[in-house]
Amino acid sequence: xxxxxxxxxxxxxxxxxxxxxxxxxxxxxxxxxxxxxxxxxxxxxxxxxxxxxxxxxxxxxxxxxxxxxxxxxxxxxxxxxxxxxxxxxxxxxxxxxxxxxxxxxxxxxxxxxxxxxxxxxxxxxxxxxxxxxxxxxxxxxx
Amino acid sequence: xxxxxxxxxxxxxxxxxxxxxxxxxxxxxxxxxxxxxxxxxxxxxxxxxxxxxxxxxxxxxxxxxxxxxxxxxxxxxxxxxxxxxxxxxxxxxxxxxxxxxxxxxxxxxxxxxxxxxxxxxxxxxxxxxxxxxxxxxxxxxx
Numbered sequence: 211x212x213x214x215x216x217x218x219x220x221x222x223x224x225x226x227x228x229x230x231x232x233x234x235x236x237x238x239x240x241x242x243x244x245x246x247x248x249x250x251x252x253x254x255x256x257x258x259x260x261x262x263x264x265x266x267x268x269x270x271x272x273x274x275x276x277x278x279x280x281x282x283x284x285x286x287x288x289x290x291x292x293x294x295x296x297x298x299x300x301x302x303x304x305x306x307x308x309x310x311x312x313x314x315x316x317x318x319x320x321x322x323x324x325x326x327x328x329x330x331x332x333x334x335x336x337x338x339x340x341x342x343x344x345x346x347x348x349x350x351x352x
Numbered sequence: 353x354x355x356x357x358x359x360x361x362x363x364x365x366x367x368x369x370x371x372x373x374x375x376x377x378x379x380x381x382x383x384x385x386x387x388x389x390x391x392x393x394x395x396x397x398x399x400x401x402x403x404x405x406x407x408x409x410x411x412x413x414x415x416x417x418x419x420x421x422x423x424x425x426x427x428x429x430x431x432x433x434x435x436x437x438x439x440x441x442x443x444x445x446x447x448x449x450x451x452x453x454x455x456x457x458x459x460x461x462x463x464x465x466x467x468x469x470x471x472x473x474x475x476x477x478x479x480x481x482x483x484x485x486x487x488x489x490x491x492x493x494x
Contacts, residue, residue, distance in 0.1 A: 232486035239485050246431075253395040253460075255406055259490065262404025264397055267460040279486045289388075306491035313480040314473050318395075318409040320481045324490040331456050338455040339462045343381050344374035344421045348401065348466040349448035 226326075229282025229306055239279070243316035244272050251287060252317050256297075256330060259308045259322040265330035266338040268297075270319060275310075282307050284321060303327030368468075371424025371448055381421070385458035386414050393429060394459050398439075398472060400479075401450045401464040407472035408480040410439075412461060417452075424449050426463060445469030 244250045251269040258265055268286040270278065274294055277285035284297040284305040298304030305323040312319055329336030386392045393411040400407055410428040412420065416436055419427035426439040426447040440446030447465040454461055471478030 227491045229491070230488050232488035234486040235484070238483055242485075253409055255397050255409060257404075257406060260493075262399075264399060264406070264462050267395055267397060267455060282488050282490075307486070307488055308490035309484055309488070310486040311481040311484050313409060314475050314477070314482070315480075318480070320406050324493050326491070326493050333456050335456070338457075338460070339453040340456070341380055341454050342377070342451055343384075343454050344376040344449070344452040346372050346374035346424050346449055346451070348424075348450035349369045349371070349468070351402075351466050351468050 226302070226304065227306075229304075231282055232279045232307060232310065234279045234310075238312060239275065241316050242272070242275065242312060242319075246317050249287075249289070251289070252319060254284075254286065254319040254321050256284060256305060256321045256323055258325055260324070263337050264339055265305075265323070265325060265336070275319070278307060278321070279310065284323065297330070298327060301327065301332070303329060305330070368444070368446065369448075371446075373424055374421045374449060374452065376421045376452075380454060381417065383458050384414070384417065384454060384461075388459050391429075391431070393431065394461060396426075396428065396461040396463050398426060398447060398463045398465055400467050402466070405479050406481055407447075407465070407467060407478070417461070420449060420452065420463070426465065439472070440469060443469065443474070445471060447472070 250271045253267050254270045256265045271287050274285045274287045304326045307323055309322040331338040392413045395409050396412045398407045413429050416427045416429045446468045449465055451464040473480040
């Protein structure tokens with residue numbers, strides 16, 4: 211039976227959960243400073259809520275942030291394609307949002323997510339930051 | 353006895369360790385794409401190596417990255433002041449670098465650090481991302 215022949219609502223064959231709208235603090239949302247960048251964008255650091263891995267850095271404007279808060283899934287703005295995109299919409303590797311944090315001067319975001327699918331990177335890696343260009347011993351804090 | 357009267361090398365009264373130059377992969381350094389941004393900058397996500405907290409997002413160009421790799425401490429470029437600055441040089445809240453990672457398309461960095469002093473934020477908070485503007489249940493990965 212094809213989906214179109216079903217009388218009730220259509221359910222896709224590979225059902226995926228919807229996102230859940232976030233509870234948001236509108237005063238803080240309004241305090242974001244998108245104007246510092248000519249394109250109205252701020253970097254959004256997407257971090258795995260389970261183990262803290264930084265998965266990717268993408269960009270949001272006020273509209274992408276609003277869509278993220280309302281859908282409970284990550285929306286970004288592509289600087290190269292000049293369009294909004296929702297993570298996982300084509301790949302299936304969705305990011306469900308647990309928390310959005312803003313920095314002290316309102317020009318950067320951290321987005322804590324449940325990462326579904328293979329991961330965040332279009333290469334198939336879990337994180338976009340899979341290459342190390344420098345290592346050192348550091349100096350452990352006293 | 354004042355420092356200037358000591359015959360040997362002068363040791364500051366509150367001695368702080370020097371940074372240690374990183375071992376770097378020059379092919380990867382050369383693969384960074386600083387040209388995508390008009391000012392030649394990429395966002396650098398500074399993450400606490402101990403617990404994974406995202407401490408701050410700042411900006412590096414090729415020169416700031418080079419200084420970071422050579423000094424073992426974080427150097428950034430200030431978009432507003434249009435100058436290089438080394439984290440902790442005035443505050444004392446230094447960041448000693450353990451690892452620098454680049455993303456898939458070479459236009460973002462993650463810098464894992466030993467954070468010394470009070471923390472990374474000029475407000476006195478440990479992380480610049482101390483405010484939460486949205487929370488939700490997420491959807492735990494299957």
